[in-house]
Amino acid sequence: MTKSLIYSLIFHSVMILLTVLTLPFMIRQPIDLPPIVSVELIQISDKTNIPFAPKARKIIEETKKKEERVVSEQAPPAAKAKEKPDRIPLPDEKKEKKQIVKKKQNPEEIEPQIRQSSEFEKKEIVDTNQIAALIDKAKEEEAIKKNKIDKLTQSNVKNSFATGLTLSEEDALRAQIFGCWSVPLGLPYDEDLLVRIKLKLKKDGTIMKSEILDHQRMNRPGQKFYKVLAESALRAVRLCQPLKVPPTGYEKWKDIQLNFNPEEMLKG
Amino acid sequence: MTFNTNLKNIFLVIFTTLILSACSTAKKSGNMDGDVYTGKETVKYLASGVPDRVFFATNKSSLTTASRATLRKQATYLRKNKKLNVTIEGHADERGTREYNLALGERRANAAKDYLMTYGISGKRISTISYGKEKPVNPASSTLAWSQNRRSVTVKVN
Amino acid sequence: MKKIFLTLTIYFISLNSLFALIEVDITRGNLDPLPIAVSPLHVDVKSGEHEGIKVKELGNNISAIIEKNFKNTGLFNPLKKEAFVQKPDIAHLKPRFEDWRLIKAQALVTGKLLVKDGKLKVEFRLWDLTAAKEMTALAFTTTPANWRRVAHIISDKIYERLTGEEGYFDTRIIYVAESGPKDQRVKKLGIMDQDGANTKYLTLGNELVLTPRFNPTNQMVTYLSYFRNMPRVYLLDIETGMQEVVGNFPGMTFAPRFSPDGKKIIMSFAEDGNSDIYTMDLETRVVERITNHSSIDTSPSFSPDGKYITFNSDRSGLQQIYVMRSDGSGVKRITFGTGIYGTPVWSPRGDLIAFTKVRKGRFYIGVMRTDGSGERLLTENFYQEAPSWSPNGRVLVFYRETKAGAKGEGFSATLWSIDITGYNERKLTTKTDASDPSWSSLLSK
Numbered sequence: 001m002t003k004s005l006i007y008s009l010i011f012h013s014v015m016i017l018l019t020v021l022t023l024p025f026m027i028r029q030p031i032d033l034p035p036i037v038s039v040e041l042i043q044i045s046d047k048t049n050i051p052f053a054p055k056a057r058k059i060i061e062e063t064k065k066k067e068e069r070v071v072s073e074q075a076p077p078a079a080k081a082k083e084k085p086d087r088i089p090l091p092d093e094k095k096e097k098k099q100i101v102k103k104k105q106n107p108e109e110i111e112p113q114i115r116q117s118s119e120f121e122k123k124e125i126v127d128t129n130q131i132a133a134l135i136d137k138a139k140e141e142e143a144i145k146k147n148k149i150d151k152l153t154q155s156n157v158k159n160s161f162a163t164g165l166t167l168s169e170e171d172a173l174r175a176q177i178f179g180c181w182s183v184p185l186g187l188p189y190d191e192d193l194l195v196r197i198k199l200k201l202k203k204d205g206t207i208m209k210s211e212i213l214d215h216q217r218m219n220r221p222g223q224k225f226y227k228v229l230a231e232s233a234l235r236a237v238r239l240c241q242p243l244k245v246p247p248t249g250y251e252k253w254k255d256i257q258l259n260f261n262p263e264e265m266l267k268g
Numbered sequence: 269m270t271f272n273t274n275l276k277n278i279f280l281v282i283f284t285t286l287i288l289s290a291c292s293t294a295k296k297s298g299n300m301d302g303d304v305y306t307g308k309e310t311v312k313y314l315a316s317g318v319p320d321r322v323f324f325a326t327n328k329s330s331l332t333t334a335s336r337a338t339l340r341k342q343a344t345y346l347r348k349n350k351k352l353n354v355t356i357e358g359h360a361d362e363r364g365t366r367e368y369n370l371a372l373g374e375r376r377a378n379a380a381k382d383y384l385m386t387y388g389i390s391g392k393r394i395s396t397i398s399y400g401k402e403k404p405v406n407p408a409s410s411t412l413a414w415s416q417n418r419r420s421v422t423v424k425v426n
Numbered sequence: 427m428k429k430i431f432l433t434l435t436i437y438f439i440s441l442n443s444l445f446a447l448i449e450v451d452i453t454r455g456n457l458d459p460l461p462i463a464v465s466p467l468h469v470d471v472k473s474g475e476h477e478g479i480k481v482k483e484l485g486n487n488i489s490a491i492i493e494k495n496f497k498n499t500g501l502f503n504p505l506k507k508e509a510f511v512q513k514p515d516i517a518h519l520k521p522r523f524e525d526w527r528l529i530k531a532q533a534l535v536t537g538k539l540l541v542k543d544g545k546l547k548v549e550f551r552l553w554d555l556t557a558a559k560e561m562t563a564l565a566f567t568t569t570p571a572n573w574r575r576v577a578h579i580i581s582d583k584i585y586e587r588l589t590g591e592e593g594y595f596d597t598r599i600i601y602v603a604e605s606g607p608k609d610q611r612v613k614k615l616g617i618m619d620q621d622g623a624n625t626k627y628l629t630l631g632n633e634l635v636l637t638p639r640f641n642p643t644n645q646m647v648t649y650l651s652y653f654r655n656m657p658r659v660y661l662l663d664i665e666t667g668m669q670e671v672v673g674n675f676p677g678m679t680f681a682p683r684f685s686p687d688g689k690k691i692i693m694s695f696a697e698d699g700n701s702d703i704y705t706m707d708l709e710t711r712v713v714e715r716i717t718n719h720s721s722i723d724t725s726p727s728f729s730p731d732g733k734y735i736t737f738n739s740d741r742s743g744l745q746q747i748y749v750m751r752s753d754g755s756g757v758k759r760i761t762f763g764t765g766i767y768g769t770p771v772w773s774p775r776g777d778l779i780a781f782t783k784v785r786k787g788r789f790y791i792g793v794m795r796t797d798g799s800g801e802r803l804l805t806e807n808f809y810q811e812a813p814s815w816s817p818n819g820r821v822l823v824f825y826r827e828t829k830a831g832a833k834g835e836g837f838s839a840t841l842w843s844i845d846i847t848g849y850n851e852r853k854l855t856t857k858t859d860a861s862d863p864s865w866s867s868l869l870s871k
Binding site for chain 3 (some may be wrong): 011014015018170173174177178179180181182183184187224225227228229231232233234235236238239252253255256257258259260261262263264265
């Protein structure tokens with residue numbers, strides 16, 4: 001009697017634990033994956049066939065160029081005897097810290113390119129033991145939530161389970177939209193500019209219906225940047241028709257939400 | 269044996285000192301003292317033996333020893349010719365922003381004026397004007413030209 | 427046990443299929459300029475003649491100006507006219523969207539004009555070709571002589587509709603027109619449309635003139651003149667050509683600018699060799715001293731709300747940029763990088779300060795936030811300085827000088843512009859050599 005009670009308790013608590021841990025998968029953080037991801041994936045996965053390497057390369061080069069443009073030299077001044085006593089003390093330390101943080105981030109943005117291939121060799125092993133993957137991912141998910149800096153490797157694996165598309169399919173879709181979206185360069189980069197578009201697709205990849213969430217925001221005074229961004233996103237989506245979609249699994253991808261966020265492009 | 273090594277060391281020290289001092293004199297030779305022009309090429313004369321200008325280092329308006337010597341000669345000359353009035357023109361080289369160069373030229377002109385005044389020349393006889401980088405004496409884009417352009421020139425008014 | 431694990435797996439998978447909406451983050455796009463087709467404006471057959479204007483070609487000329495404006499921004503790619511599918515009059519009424527999309531255009535500009543009874547009436551429409559609908563439609567009436575301004579105003583309206591930013595095409599640039607050998611330059615005040623047209627000279631070149639700036643209504647200019655060999659700040663009325671000296675200062679005044687309300691002039695005054703910043707109220711003639719320091723204080727520039735002033739000072743030993751309140755209190759240094767910083771100018775949007783930096787013998791134009799952080803160098807050159815902002819705070823105009831040979835040969839001064847993103851560096855067309863440019867605000871405001 002007690003044995004089965006214990007088993008039941010364990011079974012139920014595991015179920016609850018899994019449910020609780022699974023739900024966060026649904027609320028995803030916006031993740032940034034550099035275009036090179038799609039290049040690597042296409043070679044390994046044989047599900048979809050997207051020839052986007054040349055465009056991805058162009059985007060990579062432009063990103064690299066943008067990274068070179070950023071020059072910030074903040075060295076504290078040498079003390080001068082001439083200084084008058086009523087001068088306001090200057091925040092030298094703050095500036096030094098900012099510089100150090102910035103230096104750390106830069107190497108991380110470039111490294112993911114190298115890490116990619118090794119992550120995929122790992123994936124094959126993961127597939128054969130799904131339970132181990134579930135538990136591993138549970139731990140990783142919490143780490144990601146706390147860590148604002150995006151770690152490419154972990155989020156890739158997470159995506160595959162959460163979205164129902166394989167990584168190649170999702171990144172193929174992303175690569176397509178990258179090519180069609182002309183980002184309006186005039187937007188201010190310190191404003192909250194996220195445009196979410198819900199699409200209903202037909203089997204051939206054409207759009208049946210498109211809807212901008214936060215539609216009312218477009219017509220509010222002072223939100224003309226949002227309107228411009230939303231229009232550019234709609235243009236991108238319409239230009240990209242018909243979208244290259246997987247031949248099967250229509251139920252999976254017939255409803256898609258695209259989150260357009262130009263923050264990264266504008267910061268460059 | 270030790271005596272020999274000591275001798276060798278002493279010679280080494282003397283030799284090295286000679287070489288090093290030779291190097292430092294090379295800086296002063298030619299027509300530059302550090303960054304300051306010391307040549308005679310662009311110099312005109314108010315009278316025999318009285319150069320009309322002094323030169324400055326980049327971004328500086330301080331007078332060098334040579335500049336002060338020149339200005340003393342000018343002061344002597346002005347004391348002898350009590351009816352003579354002058355304008356001191358301050359100039360800058362082109363390697364800076366325009367507005368700051370105007371201010372720098374003004375500072376340089378006044379540095380020369382103030383020095384003349386300490387030698388008894390009345391301020392009423394000396395006016396100043398800055399031309400910033402607008403009137404170079406040497407239009408080339410070279411360090412020599414720039415050093416020749418960093419100047420305060422005393423010009424007779426009457 | 428295996429059964430338990432199996433049930434777990436099935437439960438987990440089914441949990442996933444409940445939330446079937448796929449979300450894909452799009453964080454990158456392309457920076458390609460937007461392909462836009464600018465159809466020549468249709469000239470109404472009822473149009474009459476007008477002296478000095480080729481009415482029949484007006485439609486083409488206006489669209490050509492719009493195209494050039496767009497091309498110069500680097501944000502738009504105007505498509506070649508040879509590919510246009512519809513005639514201007516029909517396109518303006520009802521464009522066949524699919525046909526225009528075939529030439530890969532995403533936006534279309536059409537319009538028509540009528541010259542009658544001494545008036546020019548222009549109407550234009552902006553179409554979104556992918557959405558197949560009209561985005562904007564506007565009409566203007568003016569004198570036919572103003573046809574260039576109409577083209578610039580239309581460009582501004584379209585630019586604003588497509589980018590969310592105000593445009594900067596209906597503006598003028600004042601500058602110093604230079605000529606002659608390097609050590610004997612003749613300098614005059616020149617004024618032109620931002621596209622290089624309508625150049626006029628405001629002074630004769632008999633005396634040295636430097637650093638001209640517009641007032642907020644673009645009707646007056648303040649500048650430095652060496653008239654009668656006395657360098658002073660002057661005021662000039664563009665319409666009448668009348669000049670007057672600002673104030674009655676016993677020494678050189680220079681580096682003048684207007685306050686954002688146009689009521690004061692802020693400048694440097696050099697007293698006994700020391701330059702400090704002063705303001706003078708143009709109406710009351712009251713002079714106020716703003717800085718009082720033994721260092722050189724110059725190149726003052728107000729923030730657009732008039733509350734702060736950024737300026738150049740060497741009080742730390744070398745030229746650096748400072749910010750203070752408009753009464754002179756609260757002086758704070760904001761530049762600490764290696765090198766020297768000069769010519770600070772506050773953006774009309776209030777968010778950035780543009781500057782010149784010199785480091786290891788190279789000159790840079792850059793922008794930084796108003797607290798000195800986020801320094802970004804946009805371009806490097808042998809010699810360049812003095813950036814000035816476009817009225818929408820997105821573009822900077824500045825000037826460059828080239829290296830000169832032993833006799834001054836090879837020397838030239840030219841005007842350039844660059845986006846604050848660092849893209850789209852281009853040379854401006856001027857009739858002569860040019861320096862010290864300053865951008866007006868929008869003329870139509």
